[in-house]
Amino acid sequence: MPKLKLFVLLLIGISGFAQTKVLYDQSIEAYKSKDYVLFLKLARQLDSIRPAHPAFTYNLASAYALNGSKEEALSVLKKMVLANNTIAFEDDADFISIKNDKGFKDLVELKNLQSKTIKNSVEKLQLSEKDLHPEGLLYLEKEKLWLSSSIRNKKIVSFDAFGKCSDWFADCSYAVFALKTDHNEKYLWVACSAIPEMKNFAKETDGKSEILKIEIATKKLVKRYTIEGNHVFGDLIVAKNNEIYISDSVEPILYKIEKDNLILWKDLRTEAFNLQGITFNASESKLFVADYLKGIFVIDLKNKKDFWLEFPKEVSKKGIDGLLFYNNSLIAIENGVVPIRLMQFNLNEAQAKIIDFKVLENNREELNEPALATLVGDKLYYFANSPWKFYDKNFQLDENKFENPKLFELDLK
Secondary structure (H helix, E strand, O other), rough: OOOHHHHHHHHHHOOOOOOOOOHHHHHHHHHHHHOOOHHHHHHHHHHHHOOOOOOHHHHHHHHHHHHHOOHHHHHHHEEEEEEHHOOOOOOOOOOOOOOHHHHHHHHHHHHHOOOOOEOEEEEEEEOOOOOHHHEEEEEEOOEEEEEEEOOOOOOEEEOOOOOOOOEEEEEOOOOEEEEEEEEEEEEOEEEEEEOOOOOOOOOOHHHOOOEEEEEOOOOOOEEEEOOOOOOOOOEEEEEOOOOOEEEOOOOOEEEEEEOEEEEEEEEEOOOOOEEEEEEEEEOOOOOEEEEEEOOEEEEOOOOOOOEEEEOHHHHHHHOOEEEEOOEEEEEEEEOOOOOEOOOOOOOEEOOOOOEEEEEEEEOOOOOOOOOOOOEEEEEEEEEEEEEHHHHHOOOEEEEOOOOOOOOEEEOOO
């Protein structure tokens, strides 16, 4: 079992959590001493602390196999393959007890199928501003105008049919993430957060976030909504009654702007890990929130109930960033899996379960960490490439390593 190689990944995921590292070290000692019962106990404990972690998931599958729990081992291995089809497990001696099982051979075949390239989107244009690092994307129907946010340059730009960018609003203190408008397109709501990837980052601002309310017609800032603490406001959604729901990627907490005040609305620290995309169903009776590790959390606003959306065993819950509702389905951008993909999850009538799914895009070389997307009628638009992976240790960008932002269009019909 390649635990030493995977330990590098472990450090990325739990840096600073000394207790978890102690448990991990104890599990490795149990493995080395062939105390596989203890190894399984500790592996399960670690997986409960940090689900979907590459090292923990692999070790849990190994522990199940070494304890003769074949079905459990195959189930965990399947989750691992669906999340990352590059991890080599085929020749690991820990799985010798299940290597000849049909289920194991099916997993090897699944791993190969995950590499299949699926192309349904078409490239529409490239933006002229190479280091923009776009994240949020929005089309203003009344203005007939495209807007993009900028992580790197802390602003909002408009762009034309040829991709030529012009500054639309530049009075942003921090990196600009999501862009949403109210239903009358009177105001633009903007999620901003201070992160090292933005230009002129100062350490004392790390974790500061704000929501901007901008009057679209005049491009004038109406109000900044701020809150104390360490946050990354990554996405937001605007209800028809003009209440704003905001996801925080640092602490799994949902915030809300109601009666012109930014408040903590729902604390999910006992439920979730890393909140990302957020969207309503058509009637706005349900709020869907992506969690980067656990899947999609559903909040029934009418019945005041919440639950995790039930997923089929054939798809990964991990790595969902952008999330949109479309015709009783959810469109998910999965950039935390390998390979990166876009998925459409069809929901049952109660919108509590995924009953069918379609892979819209998979394993395309252009998909270099797409994030948020927007819908214009039946067409989905998103930036296929963003330079998250091309910042050096000092958070400077090497423009020789990436291309200009590419806007893609996918006709969902």
